[in-house]
Amino acid sequence: MSAFLARNRLIVLAYAGMVVLLLVTALFSPGFLSVSNMRSTVVLAAFVGIVALGQTFVIIGGGIDLSVPWVLNSAAIIMALLCGGQDLPLVWVMPLLLAGGAFIGLINGVGVAQFGVPPIIMTLATNVILQGLILVLTGGSPTPSAPALIQFLSVGRIGGFPVIALIWLALTLVATLLLSKAAFGRHLYALGTSATVAEFSGVPTARTTILTYVISGLTAAFAGMLLTGYSGQAYLGMGDAYLFTSIAAVAIGGASILGGSGHYLGTVAGAMVLTILTGLLPALNLSSGALLIVYGAVILLTVSIGSETFAGLGGRLRRKES
Amino acid sequence: MDLVTVKGLSKRYGGIVALSEATFSARAGEVHALLGENGAGKSTFIQILSGAVKHDGGSILVDGTDYRPANPDAAQALGIAAVFQELSLIPDLSVEQNIWFRHEPRTLLRTVNRGEMRRKTLALLEKYDFPALRPDQELRRLTLAERQIVEIAKGLAKDPRILILDEATSALPAREAEWLLKLTRQLAAEGRLVIFISHRMAEVRAIADRLTIFRNGSTVAAHEANAVSDNEIVTQMIGRHLDRLYPERVATATDCIALRVKNFSSGSRLSQVDFALREGEVLGVGGLQGHGQRELFQALFGASKASGSIELWGKPTLINNPRQALTGKDGIALVPEDRRGQGLLLTKSVRENLTLSVIKRFTENGLLSRQKEAALVKEMVDFLRIKAGTSEQLAGTLSGGNQQKVIFGKMLLTQARVLLLYDPTRGVDVGTKGEIFQLMRDLAAKGYAILFHSSDMPELVHVADRVMVMRNGGIAAALEGDHISEEGILRAAMLETRVA
Numbered sequence: 080m081s082a083f084l085a086r087n088r089l090i091v092l093a094y095a096g097m098v099v100l101l102l103v104t105a106l107f108s109p110g111f112l113s114v115s116n117m118r119s120t121v122v123l124a125a126f127v128g129i130v131a132l133g134q135t136f137v138i139i140g141g142g143i144d145l146s147v148p149w150v151l152n153s154a155a156i157i158m159a160l161l162c163g164g165q166d167l168p169l170v171w172v173m174p175l176l177l178a179g180g181a182f183i184g185l186i187n188g189v190g191v192a193q194f195g196v197p198p199i200i201m202t203l204a205t206n207v208i209l210q211g212l213i214l215v216l217t218g219g220s221p222t223p224s225a226p227a228l229i230q231f232l233s234v235g236r237i238g239g240f241p242v243i244a245l246i247w248l249a250l251t252l253v254a255t256l257l258l259s260k261a262a263f264g265r266h267l268y269a270l271g272t273s274a275t276v277a278e279f280s281g282v283p284t285a286r287t288t289i290l291t292y293v294i295s296g297l298t299a300a301f302a303g304m305l306l307t308g309y310s311g312q313a314y315l316g317m318g319d320a321y322l323f324t325s326i327a328a329v330a331i332g333g334a335s336i337l338g339g340s341g342h343y344l345g346t347v348a349g350a351m352v353l354t355i356l357t358g359l360l361p362a363l364n365l366s367s368g369a370l371l372i373v374y375g376a377v378i379l380l381t382v383s384i385g386s387e388t389f390a391g392l393g394g395r396l397r398r399k400e401s
Numbered sequence: 402m403d404l405v406t407v408k409g410l411s412k413r414y415g416g417i418v419a420l421s422e423a424t425f426s427a428r429a430g431e432v433h434a435l436l437g438e439n440g441a442g443k444s445t446f447i448q449i450l451s452g453a454v455k456h457d458g459g460s461i462l463v464d465g466t467d468y469r470p471a472n473p474d475a476a477q478a479l480g481i482a483a484v485f486q487e488l489s490l491i492p493d494l495s496v497e498q499n500i501w502f503r504h505e506p507r508t509l510l511r512t513v514n515r516g517e518m519r520r521k522t523l524a525l526l527e528k529y530d531f532p533a534l535r536p537d538q539e540l541r542r543l544t545l546a547e548r549q550i551v552e553i554a555k556g557l558a559k560d561p562r563i564l565i566l567d568e569a570t571s572a573l574p575a576r577e578a579e580w581l582l583k584l585t586r587q588l589a590a591e592g593r594l595v596i597f598i599s600h601r602m603a604e605v606r607a608i609a610d611r612l613t614i615f616r617n618g619s620t621v622a623a624h625e626a627n628a629v630s631d632n633e634i635v636t637q638m639i640g641r642h643l644d645r646l647y648p649e650r651v652a653t654a655t656d657c658i659a660l661r662v663k664n665f666s667s668g669s670r671l672s673q674v675d676f677a678l679r680e681g682e683v684l685g686v687g688g689l690q691g692h693g694q695r696e697l698f699q700a701l702f703g704a705s706k707a708s709g710s711i712e713l714w715g716k717p718t719l720i721n722n723p724r725q726a727l728t729g730k731d732g733i734a735l736v737p738e739d740r741r742g743q744g745l746l747l748t749k750s751v752r753e754n755l756t757l758s759v760i761k762r763f764t765e766n767g768l769l770s771r772q773k774e775a776a777l778v779k780e781m782v783d784f785l786r787i788k789a790g791t792s793e794q795l796a797g798t799l800s801g802g803n804q805q806k807v808i809f810g811k812m813l814l815t816q817a818r819v820l821l822l823y824d825p826t827r828g829v830d831v832g833t834k835g836e837i838f839q840l841m842r843d844l845a846a847k848g849y850a851i852l853f854h855s856s857d858m859p860e861l862v863h864v865a866d867r868v869m870v871m872r873n874g875g876i877a878a879a880l881e882g883d884h885i886s887e888e889g890i891l892r893a894a895m896l897e898t899r900v901a
Contacts, residue, residue, distance in 0.1 A: 269753075272748055
């Protein structure tokens with residue numbers, strides 16, 4: 080057990096931070112720990128968490144996915160347009176858009192793994208291209224409202240539990256299996272630690288890289304549809320906030336932004352921390368501008384804690400060389 | 402009078418004692434060798450001397466005054482410079498920019514004086530007869546050996562009274578290593594003190610005036626070099642008798658061809674190579690550095706593009722990447738040149754490193770079985786006698802020899818029976834070297850086929866059944882039996898006529 084804690088110190092820290100933050104917030108805003116408020120906090124965190132799922136895989140593999148905002152936004156808008164407020168078309172629209180998200184991920188992954196385009200450039204480019212395509216497609220006009228079924232997935236409840244929380248739980252389980260229990264996870268950590276060593280060890284580095292971006296495309300598109308259900312409709316720019324929050328959740332969750340370490344269980348705590356912060360600041364009578372400042376500060380803080388451990392480790396490695 | 406006198410030097414890292422009560426003394430104008438196994442305290446000792454690490458106790462006198470530098474810059478200001486194994490160079494800068502890094506000659510406007518820098522670089526390279534280095538070459542285009550030479554130039558650029566060389570020859574091929582040995586003599590003749598760490602006894606023999614032996618963090622003995630035998634030195638280093646470094650060469654090769662390579666070319670450095678490696682054979686690959694050995698090993702492993710044909714165990718095989726090379730019992734495995742950059746995930750555990758190439762072997766219904774994995778790990782840790790606290794210890798915290806064993810274990814687990822070993826004993830202590838050679842013979846006896854390159858020529862001579870000598874990207878000669886000698890290898894490597 081202590082070995083587990085030592086290995087996953089940063090993840091444990093993220094959960095500790097989450098609990099402290101919860102208590103502090105409850106202090107300033109007594110109703111915060113109420114069931115209904117916790118429920119809505121978890122629902123909001125779920126959107127961040129689902130987008131950050133793909134981002135976690137990409138970052139562990141040593142990449143980064145900047146295309147999530149407009150993959151998310153595109154899925155949201157195209158779903159609204161194709162369904163026209165009806166439930167029935169979802170039967171084919173949902174699989175189609177998930178495939179679309181995966182396809183964008185495939186393009187990102189192939190660009191990075193096969194053509195050697197730096198991840199930042201590759202995903203930034205697809206993001207802008209998608210933004211342009213959607214602007215052309217909609218001409219800026221508003222879309223029909225979200226189908227009832229998708230609204231149920233986002234804001235409905237089953238036995239008191241928000242449906243989306245259950246979806247998030249299921250996805251967490253899948254992600255954990257992939258990272259901890261499947262060959263893919265081992266390959267991924269090796270790839271993110273050293274692509275050369277992974278290659279020399281027979282790890283299918285290109286396939287693994289591509290798969291991370293495909294997963295990220297999938298989760299971003301899925302989150303886009305769910306978010307449309309939550310807002311009642313799709314609108315331009317609805318994905319923008321998720322660029323920062325998806326990366327921040329991964330970093331707060333203890334992953335090295337350089338790849339090779341971290342876990343989705345940490346990202347879950349990261350998503351919660353970010354969402355609780357959005358609840359804390361109004362309680363302190365602070366504006367949304369202040370929220371952004373706090374977001375930035377939290378990221379700097381957590382990443383520097385992470386890199387300090389990294390530097391410490393480096394020191395240990397050097398010493399043992401003697 | 403002694404230039405350096407060290408008394409009672411100690412250093413602890415947490416609970417680990419790296420140095421305790423070490424003593425040392427050396428005179429100006431001598432070459433002084435430091436000997437000891439990995440972990441004996443040599444590296445800590447020179448890190449303290451070079452200002453990279455501060456000592457906890459004891460005293461160092463340089464020129465009779467107390468010496469306790471705050472950092473390497475301070476040490477250099479006092480005339481002490483070190484050249485470390487771990488290369489400190491910046492890949493994006495040129496050779497000369499690296500040599501003068503942070504000490505660039507300046508103009509009146511404090512900008513870098515490029516003309517002066519070039520002049521000083523050329524003067525330095527010429528004064529010490531540096532082998533083929535161009536000041537404007539970009540560092541990333543240089544081989545490991547060439548980088549090591551730049552590193553040495555960088556140390557010399559400080560014009561030190563005391564130059565410390567930490568295994569500087571381990572990355573160097575024979576000719577360059579020889580140059581370095583000549584250089585150390587030249588430096589000593591100029592009145593400098595050269596402190597020299599090497600795992601190669603022959604080198605120590607060739608250049609050291611005196612030597613100091615470390616074991617378990619303490620000084621065991623100091624000798625005049627010509628007053629002590631190799632055997633005594635080794636015994637003092639390891640604290641027991643090591644029977645022989647090289648195992649007995651038992652011929653285990655069969656008639657079965659494990660690897661047949663025809664018309665094999667890669668890039669501009671490897672052209673039209675043909676050879677056959679037999680089951681149970683250790684086939685050495687020698688020659689001067691940069692004549693296609695690296696390209697041969699990498700291309701056979703699928704790490705770089707190649708043309709020509711490869712047959713493994715009689716079957717034509719296409720190898721486009723390492724993954725294909727490592728597939729199955731008929732595969733081909735590589736222990737690569739660069740242990741830290743190509744071989745090991747330093748920040749991951751021994752377990753994760755060992756099983757990285759064989760995840761399929763412990764996957765059931767798509768899920769990993771920790772028990773099966775633990776069994777594979779145990780098998781290799783026991784077989785190779787890997788010394789690690791637990792299998793969860795990070796690979797980067799192991800000694801060099803144990804790191805190399807982990808890489809061997811990773812490759813052996815793949816069950817590939819054709820092994821490519823590229824300089825597997827580089828930077829490995831003498832005890833582990835012996836174990837690696839014995840392992841190679843044992844594997845050969847089990848029917849493995851081994852292609853073996855070493856930058857240390859005696860290793861080829863004593864371990865390989867046959868030696869192919871490479872020259873200009875081709876095979877200049879294949880030496881067998883009594884023809885295998887350092888002289889025979891060098892002759893084939895350097896002379897244009899073919900040697901039988």
